[in-house]
Amino acid sequence: MVDVYAFPFDEKLGYPQKQQVQIDGIAYTLYFRWNPEDDGFAVLKIRRNVDDTVIYTGRLVRFNPVEVRDPATYAPLFTIFPYTLSETQCTVWVVYG
Numbered sequence: 001m002v003d004v005y006a007f008p009f010d011e012k013l014g015y016p017q018k019q020q021v022q023i024d025g026i027a028y029t030l031y032f033r034w035n036p037e038d039d040g041f042a043v044l045k046i047r048r049n050v051d052d053t054v055i056y057t058g059r060l061v062r063f064n065p066v067e068v069r070d071p072a073t074y075a076p077l078f079t080i081f082p083y084t085l086s087e088t089q090c091t092v093w094v095v096y097g
Contacts, residue, residue, distance in 0.1 A: 006083075007092045014088060015042075023078055024096055026050065032090055035059075042085045044092065060085055060092065 007030055008019045015034035020027060027049040035041050046056040046068065056068045060082040068077050078096035085091075 001097055002095060003097045004093055004095050007080075007090075007094060009090045009092070011089050015090075020049075021094075023094060028055075034087055040087060042082070042090050044080070056080075060090070065095075 007021060009032060010017060010019075015032055017032050019030045019032070021030060022028070029047045029049055031045040031047070033043050035043055042060040044056065044058065044060055045054060047054050053071060055071055055077065056066070058066065060080075062082050062085050065079050065081045067079050069075060070077055078094055081093040081095065083091040083093055
């Protein structure tokens with residue numbers, strides 16, 4: 001079975017912001033920021049809480065899925081799918097399972 005949900009992003013807080021999520025029983029910290037250069041773009045960093053490992057850092061491109069892998073084993077953990085990106089909102093779907 002495949003699960004899909006959106007990462008939490010509080011539009012009232014805007015950028016930058018930090019959120020906590022649990023995916024498949026593992027806690028992660030998400031860091032969202034907006035880079036105003038190059039016509040502006042969103043950047044996401046995902047840190048696995050249990051071992052404080054950064055598992056993803058990158059520019060989000062609308063409708064461009066990214067498979068997030070474990071940096072040590074390269075096993076796929078989940079896929080992120082940036083759906084809505086702007087200076088005021090960020091909707092990133094997560095597919096796992």
